[in-house]
Amino acid sequence: MWVSAGTAAMVSGAFTRTSPVWRQEQPMRLVLLLLLAAVLAGPGSPAGAQCRLCGSAPGLGEPATAATPMRLExxxxxDFDRLVLRSPAGGQARLGPDGSRSLAGVEEIGGRAFAGTIxxxxxxxxLVRIDLPAEIRMSGIGGGQIRITDLVSDAPAVARLDSSGLLRVRLGGRLDISGEAEGDYRGEIPITVEYL
Known part of the structure; x- marks a missing residue:
């Protein structure tokens, strides 16, 4: 039984087999949440309280400059690669952020599994905080589902952008496959990154 394990981190899309290569058909979408706060200086007046963030009320200072917008690429x-189930009982494939792999109940037939990198x-x-979902369910056209669980990254829960404003993060996880998992799957893996 063939299983498409060509899932993509942070990507919404469909994967189809084009003998025997899987490709993504829909454009990538990322979920990126930024928390920006405006800080007001100086005492406010009662009229200023009605328009605290507009900066034009008498007695209000200028709002703080917004942080550099964050981008996620x-x-x-x-990519868990192509997998074949050994039995109808199902199986799983683990892929660590460092590229380490372990298989249970499945065989890898492509040898090209990759940890994700954002x-x-x-x-x-x-400082930024990176939040990964606990579980992702990918649905097949025929109604089957596969799950990606235990998503992990090589970054600490609170990480710091370097002196050029860059942080490279590698991702891994566990793909759980049931006995009826053959087919093409769709799913989303949202990642939330916010300034602290």
């Missing part, structure tokens, strides 16, 4: 897709660009030296 997919450098390498999280690049975060933003304000130099800023």
């Amino acid at each position: 997919v450098e390498t897709r999280l 690049v975060i660009r933003g304000e130099a030296g800023r």
